[in-house]
Structures are given as C-alpha cells and as structure tokens.
Amino acid sequence: MSKPIVISAALTAAALLTFAPARAQESPERVVVPYRSSGGPRIVHASLMNGGITVKRHDGQDVIVEASAHSGGRPAHSRDGMKRLDLNHGSGLDVEEDNNVIEIKTNAMEEESNLVITVPANTSLKLKCLNGGDILVDGVTGEIDANNLNGKVTLNHVSGNVIAHSLNGSVIVSLDRVDASKPMSFSTLNGDIDVTLPADFRANVKIKADNGDVFSDFEVKPGANPHPVTEPGDAKNGKYKIRFDNSMTGTINGGGPEFTFTTFNGEIRIRKRK
Amino acid sequence: MTCEQIRIGMAEYLAGRMSAGDRAAFLGHVDHCEACAAEVEEFTALWRDLDDLPLPMPSTRMLPRFRAMLHAYERSSRPSNLAMMPSRPWMWGALAASLFVGGLLAGHYLGRNSAANTEIASLKTEVEGMRQMVTLTLLQQQSAGERLRGVTWSNRMERPDSAVENALLTAVNRDPNVNVRLSAVDALQKFTANPAVRRALVDAIPVQDSPLVQIALIDAIVPLGDASAGSMLRQLAADPHANEAVRKRANWGLRKLGVA
Numbered sequence A: 001m002s003k004p005i006v007i008s009a010a011l012t013a014a015a016l017l018t019f020a021p022a023r024a025q026e027s028p029e030r031v032v033v034p035y036r037s038s039g040g041p042r043i044v045h046a047s048l049m050n051g052g053i054t055v056k057r058h059d060g061q062d063v064i065v066e067a068s069a070h071s072g073g074r075p076a077h078s079r080d081g082m083k084r085l086d087l088n089h090g091s092g093l094d095v096e097e098d099n100n101v102i103e104i105k106t107n108a109m110e111e112e113s114n115l116v117i118t119v120p121a122n123t124s125l126k127l128k129c130l131n132g133g134d135i136l137v138d139g140v141t142g143e144i145d146a147n148n149l150n151g152k153v154t155l156n157h158v159s160g161n162v163i164a165h166s167l168n169g170s171v172i173v174s175l176d177r178v179d180a181s182k183p184m185s186f187s188t189l190n191g192d193i194d195v196t197l198p199a200d201f202r203a204n205v206k207i208k209a210d211n212g213d214v215f216s217d218f219e220v221k222p223g224a225n226p227h228p229v230t231e232p233g234d235a236k237n238g239k240y241k242i243r244f245d246n247s248m249t250g251t252i253n254g255g256g257p258e259f260t261f262t263t264f265n266g267e268i269r270i271r272k273r274k
Numbered sequence B: 001m002t003c004e005q006i007r008i009g010m011a012e013y014l015a016g017r018m019s020a021g022d023r024a025a026f027l028g029h030v031d032h033c034e035a036c037a038a039e040v041e042e043f044t045a046l047w048r049d050l051d052d053l054p055l056p057m058p059s060t061r062m063l064p065r066f067r068a069m070l071h072a073y074e075r076s077s078r079p080s081n082l083a084m085m086p087s088r089p090w091m092w093g094a095l096a097a098s099l100f101v102g103g104l105l106a107g108h109y110l111g112r113n114s115a116a117n118t119e120i121a122s123l124k125t126e127v128e129g130m131r132q133m134v135t136l137t138l139l140q141q142q143s144a145g146e147r148l149r150g151v152t153w154s155n156r157m158e159r160p161d162s163a164v165e166n167a168l169l170t171a172v173n174r175d176p177n178v179n180v181r182l183s184a185v186d187a188l189q190k191f192t193a194n195p196a197v198r199r200a201l202v203d204a205i206p207v208q209d210s211p212l213v214q215i216a217l218i219d220a221i222v223p224l225g226d227a228s229a230g231s232m233l234r235q236l237a238a239d240p241h242a243n244e245a246v247r248k249r250a251n252w253g254l255r256k257l258g259v260a
C-alpha cells in the first residue's frame, strides 16, 4: 500500500504570479502525476463546481492536470486606465493520488475554472460538473462515469463501458469498442441522447422517452410488452423510427448485457458505427 | 443440447470440467444460438472478474452453507477435481455451485437414484443463492459500472429474497450515481407485490435529489393504482422547489389515479 501523495498547486500558482505578472487574464496551473510502475490502469476522479472538464489521451504514462481560472470577462484595465492586478485566488487546484486513484478538485467557488486532463489510453474516469461547463472525453478506454448538471456530456471514440448522465444537457457518446459483459446506461431529463455503437454489439435494451422520438440504425427486436411500432425512419435520423407508449424493452443482435436509454423531454438516437 | 442444458452446464463449462464430448455439444449449441452465446459471454466475463472483486461479505449467511456442501463433496467424490481449488474464499461459492451443477448433470445423464432428485432440488436453490450473492457483492463495489451490473443481475433471479430487496432500496435512496438509482427503481418493479416495497418507493420520492429518478419512481408507482400515493403526489405537484417536469408528472399521476 503506497502513501498518498498530495501535490499542492498553490506553489505553482505563486510562481506564476511572481514570474509572469502579465498573465492577468488567465492563470493556468499544471500538475503532473508521474506514472508509478506498481499499479495497473489509472482511475481519475474529477469534480468541478463551475466550469468544464476535458479529458484527452496521450501516448505517455503520466497524468497531466491543467486548470485555468478565468477572470470571468472582467476588464484588464479600470475605467481610468489602471491595470487590474489579478490577486489570483487561482483555481484552487488540488490533486491527490492514492494507490493509482487520482482525485482532482478545485476549490474555486465563484471563479469559473476549466480542467484539461491528459491521460494514458487505458484510464478509467469518474467526472462530475455542476454549472456552466461541458464534459468532453476523447479516445479513452476504461470505465467512464460522467455526470453533468447543466452542460453536455460528449464522449468521442471511447471504448469500454459508459455510464453517462446530464440533467439539462445532451448525452452524446460514440463507442469504438464495448466491454461485451457490462451493462451501460445513458440518461438525461431535458437533453437528447445520441449513442453510436459498433455494428456487432449485443444488448438487451431498455428505452424510455416520455416526450420525444426514438430512432435507431439497429433493428430492435421487441421484448414481451408493451409492443412498440417500428416504422421506416429516414436517412438523417436512422433506419428505424420506434414508437411506443413511453418505454420498451428489446434486443439488439440477439441480446446481451443491459443497455438503458432514458430521456424525459429529449429524443434518442442509437446509431451504428459506419 | 437444449438451451436449458446449456444453462445448467454453464458452471461446468466455465470451470473447464466438461468432458470433451459434452464440451463439443455445448459449443455446438452455442455456435448456433445467439441467446446462449450472449449468456456464455457474460458469464465468462463475470467468472474472470469475480476473483478481482473485493468481498464485502454479504454472504456471511451463504458462505458456511457453501463450505459445508464443499466438504460433503470432498468426502464423497473424485478428489482430483479439488486440485483447482481457488485461493479466494469468494470463489468457493462459485465453485460449490459448479460442483452442484456437476451433480445435476450426473443426475441427468447417469440416472442416479431418488436421493439425487432431492439433491437437484436443493441445487437449484443454491444456484439461485449464488445469483443473490453475486448481486449483493456487486452492489457494494466502488465502481458505478459494477453496481449497475449488480442491479441488472438481480433481474435474473426468479425469487429474490429480502436481502436483495433491501440492497436495491438502499441503492435507490443512497447510491451516488443517478443511473444506478434509475436501474434500481426499474429492478424493484418486480417486487411491488410487497406492500413494504410499494411504501418505500413512495417514501423515496421526496428525499430523491434527481428529478429523473423522481419521475421514474412516479412512473413505477402510479400503474399500481395505489391511491395511497396520492397525498405524496399532491404535495409534490404543489412544491415550488420541485423540478417543473416532476410537478407535471405528479399531476399526470394524480389524474391517472383518479385522485386529482
């Protein structure tokens, strides 16, 4: 069992203030969490009050966390021409590692701060945003758990298994490869769900859309009841348009783990990867 | 082999204990049956993962029974089979189940006496017990993906017990992940014959911080036609702090129940 490492970003921020006072608009902080040979794949947990989270993949083994606290569009100069000094409360970036689990938080309550996290290809993610930011992940393989309150969740070219929710934003996911044994779940109250899956993926699907249409490129073989009506769709939305009371179950490619799609006010699109 | 025989032979197959002939018959069926292929795939992955999962000991009740069964088996049968005894105590349950399923097969193919039939009946209970253990173990994992898996495992049980009911209700009320909560509400729909579960689903609505889960709870309760949910729904429909979609759904529920 390794001891947790606490990396304080405050020093980095102080250094930036001393040596680069010109950077009044934005004060990025950067923390590198080096790879430790002892562990398996990394798990990254990040949560933000204000702002968005972007996760990118790189070929290296380090996890790099960059936070930028914006000055919220306040002018760099006062009305009579005086330069505003950014006192830089910073983003309050706080990064901890314990046994290959990396916890990332920011303590900034009012300033909007955006996180950019660069990770090795095989990394599991647990991401949470509350206000004003989107969650964007590109090219990562692992278990991805993404939760947003007011912004979008977009996962591009990810593999593994996904659990994604946004209350008011859309959930847009494209999966290159899926873990054939694990259930997945996509949900939103007010947004759309748009999920692209490999042509041969198998699932038992549960689809619930109270006030919107459901489109699918896959043939969904209906389960017991209620009986949905499948109509021809169109080129833009998908091969099939599925109508049903407000929820249905069925199988795709013969059935497999459970995939749940839930939206109250939005539409659902289940696309086949071309 | 039939689909039923595939299901029965699953544990044997996974443990690599099938005879070459049975194995060929097993794979012959699976090659042509999509449903069985999907089940084999899921079981294979679970089998592989079981050893990596920490055991939170929900099975304090189950484990001694499995152990006892294992010892009984040890005394009575081919000792060579025990060479592949797993290191983790958790695996004993799975192994025990597979041994019993092995007993089932023996009963089927070798035409054992009536004692074997009694054993078969108890075996079925034990396999069901194993499913419960898997569900309870998964529901206590750190990863939302594993907990979601636990919820969906509960759907496979024919007659889930109160431990599973409670674990699912706890998930509805306390799981940090919205999607796990949603699935738990869905899984609990098959328990709503139990008035205590119906009550618990109604009580979960006001403490729920996710509007989407609140709507799922309303949708689970209203079709049961239980007018006692009315006062809760009326409260919700009038609550200015409740999400707009939730208020609308509560009004819909009141109309459906005929108590608007």
Ligand SMILES: [Zn+2]
Binding pocket: B002, B003, B006, B029, B033, B034, B035, B036
């Ligand atoms: Zn079959």
